[in-house]
Amino acid sequence: MASSRRESARPGAFLPLEKYSFGVGDRFAHEARPQLRACLMAAEAGLEITPVWNKSNREHRVVGSEPASVRAAAEEAVGELGWRRPFHVDADHVTQETVGAFLASSDYFTLEVAEAIGKPAPSEEVASFLARHRELYAPGDPPGAGARVALDLPRATRAAEKYLLAAKTAGEIYRRIAAAKDPASFVTEVSMDETDHAQTPAELLLVLAALADEGVPVQAIAPKFTGRFNKGVDYVGDVAEFEREFRAAIAATARAVSAYGLPASLKLSVHSGSDKFSIYPAIRRALAETGAGLHLKTAGTTWLEEVIGLAESGGEALALAREIYARAYVRREELCAPYSTVIDIDPDNLPAPREVQNWSFERFVRALRHDPRSPEYNPHFRQLLHVAYRIAAELGTRYLALLDACRETVARNVTANLFERHIQPLFLEGRARLAAP
Numbered sequence: 001m002a003s004s005r006r007e008s009a010r011p012g013a014f015l016p017l018e019k020y021s022f023g024v025g026d027r028f029a030h031e032a033r034p035q036l037r038a039c040l041m042a043a044e045a046g047l048e049i050t051p052v053w054n055k056s057n058r059e060h061r062v063v064g065s066e067p068a069s070v071r072a073a074a075e076e077a078v079g080e081l082g083w084r085r086p087f088h089v090d091a092d093h094v095t096q097e098t099v100g101a102f103l104a105s106s107d108y109f110t111l112e113v114a115e116a117i118g119k120p121a122p123s124e125e126v127a128s129f130l131a132r133h134r135e136l137y138a139p140g141d142p143p144g145a146g147a148r149v150a151l152d153l154p155r156a157t158r159a160a161e162k163y164l165l166a167a168k169t170a171g172e173i174y175r176r177i178a179a180a181k182d183p184a185s186f187v188t189e190v191s192m193d194e195t196d197h198a199q200t201p202a203e204l205l206l207v208l209a210a211l212a213d214e215g216v217p218v219q220a221i222a223p224k225f226t227g228r229f230n231k232g233v234d235y236v237g238d239v240a241e242f243e244r245e246f247r248a249a250i251a252a253t254a255r256a257v258s259a260y261g262l263p264a265s266l267k268l269s270v271h272s273g274s275d276k277f278s279i280y281p282a283i284r285r286a287l288a289e290t291g292a293g294l295h296l297k298t299a300g301t302t303w304l305e306e307v308i309g310l311a312e313s314g315g316e317a318l319a320l321a322r323e324i325y326a327r328a329y330v331r332r333e334e335l336c337a338p339y340s341t342v343i344d345i346d347p348d349n350l351p352a353p354r355e356v357q358n359w360s361f362e363r364f365v366r367a368l369r370h371d372p373r374s375p376e377y378n379p380h381f382r383q384l385l386h387v388a389y390r391i392a393a394e395l396g397t398r399y400l401a402l403l404d405a406c407r408e409t410v411a412r413n414v415t416a417n418l419f420e421r422h423i424q425p426l427f428l429e430g431r432a433r434l435a436a437p
């Protein structure tokens with residue numbers, strides 16, 4: 001019964017997602033306005049970017065916040081700045097266990113399926129999927145010139161065994177949401193980035209076929225790409241290889257739209273871990289040449305700008321920034337443990353807290369601000385502070401009161417960071433040149 005329903009299922013109604021969207025994390029719900037200002041600056045430059053405020057269950061737990069607070073902060077900013085374009089509130093990395101709390105306030109759901117990846121699917125389901133989808137392993141071109149690994153039957157079988165339960169999990173979470181709210185009122189993303197192994201573009205296409213079979217109107221898919229996407233620091237890996245893979249993944253999404261009836265707005269979602277500056281030019285070229293859309297998620301980059309803004313404000317606020325570092329330094333093992341696969345900190349390169357105690361605000365900011373050209377920029381210092389938002393959460397009103405007191409300095413840093421270091425290099429640079437005859 002269930003399987004015949006799935007075989008005939010076709011993705012139904014959905015809230016269309018705009019072509020370019022940008023995931024902005026705002027852990028303490030204080031920066032929605034300066035974040036939105038960066039999107040307004042893009043709009044003034046002729047570029048429409050939809051802001052999506054994303055916050056995961058883990059971030060809510062650490063900060064002690066409720067999902068409704070994200071929408072409240074977003075709506076307040078939208079009202080104050082007179083933003084008349086779309087925006088969304090993303091229940092980031094939700095599972096069957098955690099989605100309930102997000103149902104009322106989110107209109108964008110990122111379905112987390114990593115845990116189901118690799119759990120072998122029942123052999124009869126694998127067999128019926130492969131019988132239904134011979135096109136996935138038929139001789140011919142794999143999607144995208146860079147996708148050198150085509151699927152033959154043995155590879156398709158292994159991929160189906162590995163990913164079918166993940167697609168099924170996405171289907172279950174999706175139907176739970178669709179039962180609670182109008183399917184035409186929300187966007188669905190599926191994330192597979194929090195796993196050990198990158199997916200090939202051919203595997204990505206297989207996953208999309210399986211999601212279509214589940215009736216999931218997926219509009220953004222987050223594969224795991226090759227290379228390291230550490231938190232708050234630049235990409236580590238082969239940029240040329242990333243570019244080939246990224247283009248092939250775009251081709252896989254385009255093929256899935258035409259072959260499986262998925263929404264035409266389907267696009268890649270890059271869970272960047274923030275600040276992947278060295279791959280931005282590759283992404284920009286691929287988007288310009290293919291016309292594909294993009295969703296790019298950042299989260300911690302804004303929290304780090306809060307710390308930069310506090311340090312820049314001097315006095316008590318600088319003292320608090322130093323204190324957050326000192327506490328994080330002592331508790332670094334505990335703070336880093338949940339992020340072990342996405343941070344690389346060499347303790348020998350961490351300044352001792354007593355040294356930081358003597359730093360001027362300029363010195364502190366130069367070590368923390370993500371300016372790879374600055375000789376004093378310290379990615380180890382930055383990564384440790386990235387995971388130290390738990391300490392700011394523990395400081396509670398002491399942290400929030402100083403954030404309010406330094407609001408303008410923090411806001412200037414939040415906006416400039418998103419616009420100059422993310423939106424411009426991703427979407428705007430070279431635009432004039434591309435448009436020129």
Ligand SMILES: [Zn+2]
Nearest residue numbers: 191193194271
């Ligand atoms: Zn992610």
